[in-house]
Amino acid sequence: MRNLTFVDVCSGAGGLALGLEQAGFEPRLLLDDDDLAVTTLRTNRPHWNVLRTDLLEFDPAEHPVSHDVDLLAAGLPRVRSSATTRRVDTGIEERLLEATVYLVHAIRPRAVLIENVPELAHSDLHRGFRDFVHAELDHLGYEFSWFVVKAVDFGVPQSRRHGVLVAVGREWSAAFRQPAGPTREPMTVGAALGSSMAARGWPDAARWAAQADRPAPTLVGGSKNRGGADLGPTRAKQKWATMGVNAHTVGDTVPGPDFVWDPALGRDNMVKLTVEQAALLQGFPATWQVSGRKTARYRQVGHATPPPVGKALGQAVAEALESDSAIFAAG
Structure with missing residues (x-):
């Protein structure tokens, strides 16, 4: 055939x-x-x-x-x-x-x-x-x-x-x-990103993954006419916050061993997703390489x-x- x-x-x-x-x-x-x-x-x-x-x-x-x-x-x-x-x-x-x-x-x-x-x-x-x-x-x-x-x-x-x-x-x-x-249970953010969150030795990765116990809101790539990358409109950002994620920006790297995760203290103590993690949430394989600087890379992923x-x-x-x-x- x-x-x-x-x-x-x-x-x-x-x-x-x-x-x-x-x-x-x-x-x-x-x-x-x-x-x-x-x-x-x-x-x-x-x-x-x-x-x-x-x-x-x-x-x-x-x-x-x-x-x-x-x-x-x-x-x-x-x-x-x-x-x-x-x-x-x-x-x-x-x-x-x-x-x-x-x-x-x-x-x-x-x-x-x-x-x-x-x-x-x-x-x-x-x-x-x-x-x-x-x-x-x-x-x-x-x-x-x-x-x-x-x-x-x-x-x-x-x-x-x-x-x-x-x-x-x-x-x-x-x-x-x-x-x-x-017919199966939906994949959650925590299940999809738990391993990557622990990649640099962050000890709270498992605790964070347990809180990120649902699918992500829709990722939005945004327009070239806008500023930097973020994870979507206000309502989506609020949903991300319930999972301890600062959705107002995209991170450069996953948390290190000294990062203090305490969402009650505000955005600075929430995790930021990287472009690579956004790609995992879109179902791309981890080996897929996206070209450009961070904002341009995120837009490609979000629009895909x-x-x-x-x-x-x-x-x-x-x-x-x-x-x-x-x-x-x-x-």
Whole structure:
């Protein structure tokens, strides 16, 4: 049986691509317009074909390797999740969504996977995009599944939800099933990071891990227009504080043997998570290297699709494309 192939756009730190690789897919082309993200991808997977380019300027005719693939995947920059979101709205996120859909016309993959905010799958705010997808792709022979998955259901120690579009060619669409997470207790922050917190001999690591007894709030990468890295909005910071974590910044290293952990004394006596620990909370392997300085590295991690989510989605698509109906269609 041949390896399934994919093109990944707006690849970032490689979370979605890594998950698809773990699901048995082979990348033909990955692209991103950020120098550091491209360096991250090339550092971890020197054999991947990574192109530094803006999706809005990408011409697939100049890259025929992108044609005739099984899957077009896109973990795109997040669109607004509500009409009251406070940010400068340039519309770039929506244009990237549309560009991905237009790209389907050019490369004609057997399936399309778009991952974004959960509201993309059901909110009236994004009904126009869902209608646009149907208008553009229905006549090309795709059937659509819009749904939401929870990262915690796939072993990610984080309360993160993802809105997903999977469009599959009609000859395979009946075989597609949304991925369902295993029935097990959620991974907690303490279980995920306890060993790393003890790496420099901090004696309170186990006590801290026992208090960090739940999944993390959703990590937020933030914007390049903001200041330094932190772990999210006010409500998320408050949740982190209940686990004895100072979420107003990202640390340079894990606590040493002399660190006094006493959250009652304020932020200075709370632990700070490192970029490497944030990557573990996203489900990246400890060996995954993220390029750049601390804030830029954290943003890459925070914006990434957790690889275990990418793997689960990839497996669901692969099962449909490799089903009996796919074999019949190929024959």
